[in-house]
Amino acid sequence: MSAYIVGVLVPLVFTFILRNSKKDKRRGLPVDVGGEPGYAIRNRRFTDPVTSAWEGISTLAELFEQACRQHPNKRLLGTRKLISRETEVSVDGRSLEKLHLGEYEWLTYRKTFEAVCSFASGLAQLGHKSGERVAIYADTREEWFIALQGCFRRNFSVVTIYSSLGEEALCYSLNEAKATTVICGSKELKKLVDISGQLDTVERVICMDDEQPSNLSLVDRSLTWNITSMAEVEKLGRENPIEPDLPLGTDVAVIMYTSGSTGLPKVK
Numbered sequence: 001m002s003a004y005i006v007g008v009l010v011p012l013v014f015t016f017i018l019r020n021s022k023k024d025k026r027r028g029l030p031v032d033v034g035g036e037p038g039y040a041i042r043n044r045r046f047t048d049p050v051t052s053a054w055e056g057i058s059t060l061a062e063l064f065e066q067a068c069r070q071h072p073n074k075r076l077l078g079t080r081k082l083i084s085r086e087t088e089v090s091v092d093g094r095s096l097e098k099l100h101l102g103e104y105e106w107l108t109y110r111k112t113f114e115a116v117c118s119f120a121s122g123l124a125q126l127g128h129k130s131g132e133r134v135a136i137y138a139d140t141r142e143e144w145f146i147a148l149q150g151c152f153r154r155n156f157s158v159v160t161i162y163s164s165l166g167e168e169a170l171c172y173s174l175n176e177a178k179a180t181t182v183i184c185g186s187k188e189l190k191k192l193v194d195i196s197g198q199l200d201t202v203e204r205v206i207c208m209d210d211e212q213p214s215n216l217s218l219v220d221r222s223l224t225w226n227i228t229s230m231a232e233v234e235k236l237g238r239e240n241p242i243e244p245d246l247p248l249g250t251d252v253a254v255i256m257y258t259s260g261s262t263g264l265p266k267v268k
């Protein structure tokens, strides 16, 4: 008799407990963020949408500064210098390029932060004004990151452009974004000079490589750009430091033209 009762009661009690605990486990609650209702969900443990995992940090500039303060002596950026390139032809006739790279050379958080602060000051000293946009047009590398963080510290919105972007799309992106400063490598600088006549807003170019392409014949092309190397900009900023002009969480940090930006937009 009692075995029957247990046999009925136990599953009932378990079902009840499970049903309740399932209700507690509901992790998402609908939240109104404008737009069509029912699509936005928030974690039930938070009352507002979470914008940052760190208290008091609401921008990338603040986050970077905090990281540098916490880990000054840790390695942040590693670069291997290109020693030589050689092309090997395999048995089936295909040629393969082999790169010989040196050992990693590291920048610590502290050194990177110093470079970022100098670059930020130098960029402003060079004449880039607040409200104007900076385009970074290069492969990912140490200088890319320093330039990006430098712009964040001055509340300059950054336009990132893939170094493989075609001429037409490159021209379109720079004009559409109204970039006044372009930061690039020497390989990209050549491409820029080729389309310089069609660029409406560019006033200055900062080249990441110290040795700029010698044969640009800039004068011939009546180029009005001020071309500086990244090292010169950092030096200018080191010698004339200015206070940062940090953005708010609502300011635009980056406008990205990605590998999806293959050409001109398909809309009219």
Ligand SMILES: *[C@@H]1O[C@H](CO)[C@@H](O)[C@H](O)[C@H]1NC(C)=O
Binding pocket: 125, 126, 127, 225, 226, 227
């Ligand atoms: C380029 O910028 C440097 C540094 O501000 C300035 O001294 C120089 O006159 C500028 N050159 C041109 C052509 O604007």
Ligand SMILES: *[C@@H]1O[C@H](CO)[C@@H](O)[C@H](O)[C@H]1NC(C)=O
Binding pocket: 130, 131, 132, 155, 246, 247, 248, 251
């Ligand atoms: C950052 O720059 C934008 C664009 O110029 C400007 O609207 C905004 O007020 C600036 N933010 C701060 C905190 O100065």
Ligand SMILES: *[C@@H]1O[C@H](CO)[C@@H](O)[C@H](O)[C@H]1NC(C)=O
Binding pocket: 215, 217
């Ligand atoms: C540099 O330009 C000069 C004059 O246009 C030309 O004669 C020379 O071949 C060029 N050198 C290279 C390495 O392209």
